Amino acid sequence: MIKFHIDKRQKSNYIYKQIYERLKEFILDHKILANNKLPSKREMSNELGVSINSVATAYEQLLAEGYIYTVERKGYFVEDIAHFVNGNSAKERELPKHLKETPSDEKGWLSFSHIKIDHSMFPFYEWMKSQQNAISQHTTELSEIAHPQGPFTVRKTISDMIGLTRGVTCEPEQIIIGTGIHPLIHQLMAIQGSNTKIAIENPGYSRIFQILKSLKLDVLPIGLDRDGIDINGIKSTNPDFLFMTPSHQFPTGTIMPISRRVELLNWAATGDDRYIIEDDYDSEFKYGTDNIPSLQSFDRNQRVIYFGTFSKTLLPSFRISYMVLPPKLLERYQFHYSDRIQGCSSLQLYALHYFIQNGDYAKHIKRMNQHYDKKRKQLIKELAVRFQNRIKIKDAPAGLHFLAEFDTDKSYEEVKEKAKQEKLEIYTMKHFLLGDDDSKPKNIEIVIGFASIKEDEIAEAIDRLYRVIC
The missing domain is CATH 3.40.640.10 (Type I PLP-dependent aspartate aminotransferase-like (Major domain))
Structure with missing residues (x-):
């Protein structure tokens, strides 16, 4: 007789599930040999002190998954299942550290990203x-x-x-x-x-x-x-x-x-x-x-x-x-x-x-054009005041970003690293240069996205950008 214990106090695991898991474990570990007969449902229920229905449900699940088979009027028997090839240890099966993800912490960050939009008015x-x-x-x-x-x-x-x-x-x-x-x-x-x-x-x-x-x-x-x-x-x-x-x-x-x-x-x-x-x-x-x-x-x-x-x-x-x-x-x-x-x-x-059909899309576009234009003008004005003659804004009155060229002695790598320290999301021109380009630029160009930044955060974002550039 197969012997194992069923914890009837477990609320998170049904009784039939415990029976199923233990029998599956015995079969895979070959503690019950192939073609051996399992106890009848009544015998198993008496041995474990559980209902016949719980045993029947467990047997049916094992049957559905191919762990056991039935012979008419004789009962349930264990399938002939091959041994697993020796696998890696549990530690070796863990996901490598470089593939693990950590939740992004955006607290305190400000963004000049060209990718993001302003969802507050959707x-x-x-x-x-x-x-x-x-x-x-x-x-x-x-x-x-x-x-x-x-x-x-x-x-x-x-x-x-x-x-x-x-x-x-x-x-x-x-x-x-x-x-x-x-x-x-x-x-x-x-x-x-x-x-x-x-x-x-x-x-x-x-x-x-x-x-x-x-x-x-x-x-x-x-x-x-x-x-x-x-x-x-x-x-x-x-x-x-x-x-x-x-x-x-x-x-x-x-x-x-x-x-x-x-x-x-x-x-x-x-x-x-x-x-x-x-x-x-x-x-x-x-x-x-x-x-x-x-x-x-x-x-x-x-x-x-x-x-x-x-x-x-x-x-x-x-x-x-x-x-x-x-x-x-x-x-x-x-x-x-x-x-x-x-x-x-x-x-x-x-x-x-x-x-689109009911006109809400057109209304939304009109509203966002006015909103983005206001934000864009404010940002350009405050950038010019803060950087004076150290900035050249290449402003085309379209889209959700513009290009700004800064007079600085810093390299693109130094600007990128400093921006991380300041918790300021920016994209420099180097990110968009295709192919190899080892030439040292005269100035730093940054793609300034203005869609997602809040109007009351513009001044602080420009202060951080100034510390990044200067």
């Missing part, structure tokens, strides 16, 4: 109403897997909106919704040939640069001039794809003039299968004048792939972005990704549909 009540509409109107759709490119209703709403606000010419069928620019770029470029060349602005978006490199593509950083990406550099390298941010170059903030846009569109149109990837990441925010039209709105030859996101205008955690593919690329995309599962939450997507 209209949560209106968004929840849109979610309620989505639940009441789309119960069936919410219980099903959405179209690989996203629900058609949502794509139609997005195509109408960007046609009105950005001049983008497209049909809903051309839109692919995804959980961010990065996965969409990965999907698009993963179906290109291994000899594909793609040019990217330098300085530019380092995360996109790394994604493209990880795909083993030939990635060509191209420098900038006062109008944006250097057209001569593009012509000399002759890439198949060109990734760029014409409406608000990231990170310098340059707004590309129409003359350079036409040059680039003509370059794309006169080559075989040349495409421009336009990342329109924060074009909703423009101060003083109307929004800059998208590059895609000038495209006459279907050579621009347009990317947009709601991460800057709504909340980054919503993870809703999209790309607009020309018909030729759309065919190729659909061929490769017809079985793809849409990654975005259908509830969030339908909520977005109603949020």
